[in-house]
Amino acid sequence: MFKRDFGGKKVLVTGGLGFIGSTLTHRLVEVGARVSILDALLTPYGGNKFNIKEIEDRVELVNGNITDEETVTETVRGKDFIFHLAGQVGYLDAKEKPFVDLDFNGRGNLIVLEAVKEQAPGARILFSSSRMVYGKIKEVPVKESHETQPLSLYGIHKLLGEKYYAYYAHNFGVHGMSLRIPNPYGPRQQMKHSKYAIVGWFIRQAMEGKKIQIYGDGNQLRDYIYIDDIVEAMMRLIVAGQDGEAYNIGSGRGITFTEMVDAVIEAVGQGEKESVPWPEDYEKNETGDYVADTAKIKQVTHWEPGVSLEEGLRRTVAFYRQNKNEYW
Amino acid sequence: MFKRDFGGKKVLVTGGLGFIGSTLTHRLVEVGARVSILDALLTPYGGNKFNIKEIEDRVELVNGNITDEETVTETVRGKDFIFHLAGQVGYLDAKEKPFVDLDFNGRGNLIVLEAVKEQAPGARILFSSSRMVYGKIKEVPVKESHETQPLSLYGIHKLLGEKYYAYYAHNFGVHGMSLRIPNPYGPRQQMKHSKYAIVGWFIRQAMEGKKIQIYGDGNQLRDYIYIDDIVEAMMRLIVAGQDGEAYNIGSGRGITFTEMVDAVIEAVGQGEKESVPWPEDYEKNETGDYVADTAKIKQVTHWEPGVSLEEGLRRTVAFYRQNKNEYW
Numbered sequence: 001m002f003k004r005d006f007g008g009k010k011v012l013v014t015g016g017l018g019f020i021g022s023t024l025t026h027r028l029v030e031v032g033a034r035v036s037i038l039d040a041l042l043t044p045y046g047g048n049k050f051n052i053k054e055i056e057d058r059v060e061l062v063n064g065n066i067t068d069e070e071t072v073t074e075t076v077r078g079k080d081f082i083f084h085l086a087g088q089v090g091y092l093d094a095k096e097k098p099f100v101d102l103d104f105n106g107r108g109n110l111i112v113l114e115a116v117k118e119q120a121p122g123a124r125i126l127f128s129s130s131r132m133v134y135g136k137i138k139e140v141p142v143k144e145s146h147e148t149q150p151l152s153l154y155g156i157h158k159l160l161g162e163k164y165y166a167y168y169a170h171n172f173g174v175h176g177m178s179l180r181i182p183n184p185y186g187p188r189q190q191m192k193h194s195k196y197a198i199v200g201w202f203i204r205q206a207m208e209g210k211k212i213q214i215y216g217d218g219n220q221l222r223d224y225i226y227i228d229d230i231v232e233a234m235m236r237l238i239v240a241g242q243d244g245e246a247y248n249i250g251s252g253r254g255i256t257f258t259e260m261v262d263a264v265i266e267a268v269g270q271g272e273k274e275s276v277p278w279p280e281d282y283e284k285n286e287t288g289d290y291v292a293d294t295a296k297i298k299q300v301t302h303w304e305p306g307v308s309l310e311e312g313l314r315r316t317v318a319f320y321r322q323n324k325n326e327y328w
Numbered sequence: 329m330f331k332r333d334f335g336g337k338k339v340l341v342t343g344g345l346g347f348i349g350s351t352l353t354h355r356l357v358e359v360g361a362r363v364s365i366l367d368a369l370l371t372p373y374g375g376n377k378f379n380i381k382e383i384e385d386r387v388e389l390v391n392g393n394i395t396d397e398e399t400v401t402e403t404v405r406g407k408d409f410i411f412h413l414a415g416q417v418g419y420l421d422a423k424e425k426p427f428v429d430l431d432f433n434g435r436g437n438l439i440v441l442e443a444v445k446e447q448a449p450g451a452r453i454l455f456s457s458s459r460m461v462y463g464k465i466k467e468v469p470v471k472e473s474h475e476t477q478p479l480s481l482y483g484i485h486k487l488l489g490e491k492y493y494a495y496y497a498h499n500f501g502v503h504g505m506s507l508r509i510p511n512p513y514g515p516r517q518q519m520k521h522s523k524y525a526i527v528g529w530f531i532r533q534a535m536e537g538k539k540i541q542i543y544g545d546g547n548q549l550r551d552y553i554y555i556d557d558i559v560e561a562m563m564r565l566i567v568a569g570q571d572g573e574a575y576n577i578g579s580g581r582g583i584t585f586t587e588m589v590d591a592v593i594e595a596v597g598q599g600e601k602e603s604v605p606w607p608e609d610y611e612k613n614e615t616g617d618y619v620a621d622t623a624k625i626k627q628v629t630h631w632e633p634g635v636s637l638e639e640g641l642r643r644t645v646a647f648y649r650q651n652k653n654e655y656w
Contacts, residue, residue: 095499098438106434106488110426148476149494156491160434163484166477171423171612284499 005239007032012079014038014066014112015047015086016059019189019197020128020181022051024083024231029055038075038086040065045089046190050326066108069115076115081238082125084112090195091132091154091285098153105157113168113176121174125165126238129178129246131223131290133159140221140254141293144180144246151285162246169244177241179234180248182292186227186312187319191328199224202264203317204328206271213276218258221289223250226312229305236301250292251305260309267313333567335360340407342366342394342440343375343414344387347517347525348456348509350379352411352559357383364388366403366414373417374518378654394436397443404443409566410453412440418523419460419482419613426481433485441496441504449502453493454566457506457574459551459618461487468549468582469621472508472574479613490574497572505569507562508576510620514555514640515647519656527552530592531645532656534599541604546586549617551578554640557633564629578620579633588637595641 011028015021016037028035037059041047052059064071066086076082087105088094094101109127116123132155133148150156161178168174185199194201205212233249241247255263258273265271278286297303307315320327339356343349344365356363365387369375380387392399394414404410415433416422422429437455444451460483461476478484489506496502513527522529533540561577569575583591586601593599606614625631635643648655 098442099435102435102438107427107430110430114426150491151495151498153495156488156495159491160484160488163478163487164481167479167481167484170479 002031002235006081006235008034009080010034010036010078011081011083012036012038012075013083013085017041017047017049017051018085019046019186020184020227020230021083021085022188023186023227024234025052025059026055027231027235029058036060036062036075038062038064038066038071040086044193046196048188048190048326050323051188067103067111069111072111073115073119076112077119079120079123082112082116082120082123083128083234083238084109084125085128088154091152092195094152094154094157101153101157105154106160109161109164113164113174116174116176117168117172124175124238126234126241127161127165127176127178129162129180130155130158131180131182131248131292133162133180135287137288137290140289141291142248143293144248144296151287166244173243175243177237177243178246179237180246180292181230182223182225182250182290184225184227184230186316188227191320199260199264200316202261203268203313203320206264206268207320209270212261212264212271212273214257214261214273215276215278215282218261218275219256221254221256221291222260223253223291224255224260224309225249225251225305226307229307232306233297233301233303236303237297240300242300247297248292248294249297250294251309252294254289254291255309263309263313267310267317330359330563334409334563337361337408338406339363339409339411340366340403341411341413345369345375345377345379346413347374347514348512348555348558349411349413350376350516351514351555352562353380353387354383355559355563357386364390364403364407366390366392366394366399368393368414372521374524376516376518376654378651379516395431395439397439400439401443401447404440405447407448407451410440410444410448410451411456411562411566412437412453413456416482419480420523422480422482422485429481429485433482434488437489437492441492441502444502444504445496445500451503452566453502453504454562454569455489455493455504455506457490457508458483458486459508459510459576459620461490461508463615465616465618468617469619470576471621472576472624479615494572501571503571505565505571506574507565508574508620509558510551510553510578510618512553512555512558514644516555519648527588527592528644530589531596531641531648534592534596535648537598540589540592540599540601542585542589542601543604543606543610546589546603547584549582549584549619550588551581551619552583552588552637553577553579553633554635557635560634561625561629561631564631565625568628570628575625576620576622577625578622579637580622582617582619583637591637591641595638595645
């Protein structure tokens with residue numbers, strides 16, 4: 001299926017050296033797409049050249065920033081598909097640097113959409129949004145129609161991005177859509193610090209024999225989704241999604257924090273956990289239990305998650321055992 | 329009541345030379361506030377020094393742009409109340425210049441809120457938002473909980489502003505709130521072009537003996553609110569509103585386009601109307617009937633609209649008869 005959709009097609013992946021972008025790029029190259037990557041390799045984000053080492057001679061790599069209009073315009077020109085993943089990645093960084101977050105996650109999307117409108121009006125474009133657009137969760141599983149009152153600037157600017165896609169679809173016929181990603185994990189995620197990747201960070205803690213800290217009672221539900229399932233969903237959605245719409249993705253299974261940590265310890269084969277109190281002010285960022293309702297994306301793409309937490313963790317741990325030096 | 333709330337207080341009005349800002353400033357000066365205005369007098373917006381002519385020696389006027397961090401920081405410092413009205417004003421201009429709109433109506437709010445957080449943490453601040461945050465109307469009268477899917481970049485960035493106020497209230501205890509204004513009219517509105525002020529523009533057309541064009545059947549409902557009612561609501565709300573909340577304001581009465589035009593012709597004492605077809609693509613921006621549900625603001629402020637459309641138009645026409653040369 002993907003060979004028919006992407007074979008020989010010109011595809012741009014912004015943020016293509018990062019965790020999700022690079023895994024997507026691997027898969028796109030595999031099905032015969034002509035992939036260009038736009039990535040600025042900024043510290044402290046997740047861009048890592050090692051992520052595309054095996055395929056580096058089969059992709060075009062443009063070193064540039066999503067906030068640089070000229071570079072974006074150039075790289076967007078004539079593309080058939082655009083996966084827009086470049087951005088500021090952490091909600092804590094957004095709090096520290098509100099203007100940077102607005103610039104990357106707000107203005108960056110406007111630049112991409114203006115470029116698509118002018119340079120690649122027939123292109124299909126997928127924006128990697130976040131479940132953080134919802135804010136405090138009122139009802140699980142969460143449907144796309146749930147209220148959007150983000151608790152973080154990161155979530156606010158992701159929501160802004162989504163509104164841009166809806167606007168450009170409605171007003172200019174741009175074929176853009178958004179994917180609301182919950183907690184992703186898997187190989188190729190950066191592990192230098194704990195700010196972006198909770199599962200990855202815990203794997204590192206366990207591998208290094210450090211204690212894994214569990215906040216509060218550890219019963220908060222999260223939706224952890226394995227990278228290959230995300231990539232599969234993105235490739236299906238960019239082909240079949242409706243212009244201007246936002247879609248959830250998720251494993252379909254709510255997992256408590258404690259269950260996740262136990263599964264990490266099991267996969268690593270060692271590790272200890274300890275309970276610690278919630279940090280001060282935690283409730284300002286805590287959304288409450290989150291599990292995605294994924295009926296909407298399933299209806300248009302027939303996508304199904306295929307990798308269980310246990311299997312995903314097994315693969316992730318195996319990857320980091322082999323490539324640890326490249327990621328921390 | 330207002331003398332007790334604002335007497336001797338330091339008040340900043342951004343965009344204070346504009347239609348709403350200047351009328352607010354008149355009222356604030358009247359009740360003994362020490363008012364500073366920050367205004368950049370940019371073309372083609374509504375800033376007009378004539379708007380504060382009678383009180384110019386009783387206010388401090390800072391000529392500066394809301395996107396200039398240093399100026400904003402200086403003028404915000406130590407204020408008790410901040411009415412933030414400076415911004416890009418028209419949804420058509422936003423479509424032409426998306427980055428300017430993001431800068432003024434998005435980043436501008438972030439600059440103001442960062443400044444308040446650091447320089448005036450106890451201040452109360454009111455943001456002039458718009459009914460354009462709602463987009464296509466699903467149900468009238470419109471409650472604040474109505475879905476927000478703006479049809480214009482102007483509406484998207486006003487919504488972004490509102491989310492910032494909620495975020496700064498929630499995370500940093502900033503006493504900020506938003507007011508969703510529908511179609512305002514009254515003295516001191518600029519009349520040089522038709523882009524911002526439909527009622528004002530029609531008054532000018534009638535006064536000049538030109539035909540007033542009515543799109544389609546003229547049955548679309550709008551909520552026209554007189555400037556003095558807006559100012560009264562703003563002054564009450566900044567005192568009594570809840571941090572982070574957004575409030576509707578409106579006349580409480582849906583008026584068809586044709587009724588409004590008839591009332592304009594009646595108030596001017598001359599004028600003609602003609603039906604014209606909707607412009608191409610109009611439906612992309614047309615929200616459908618709009619009438620505000622104002623229960624929420626009434627509950628916290630006991631505000632009530634006091635000026636009927638007929639009375640408001642009478643006063644507006646009288647003002648422009650006298651001061652026409654200053655506004656067109």
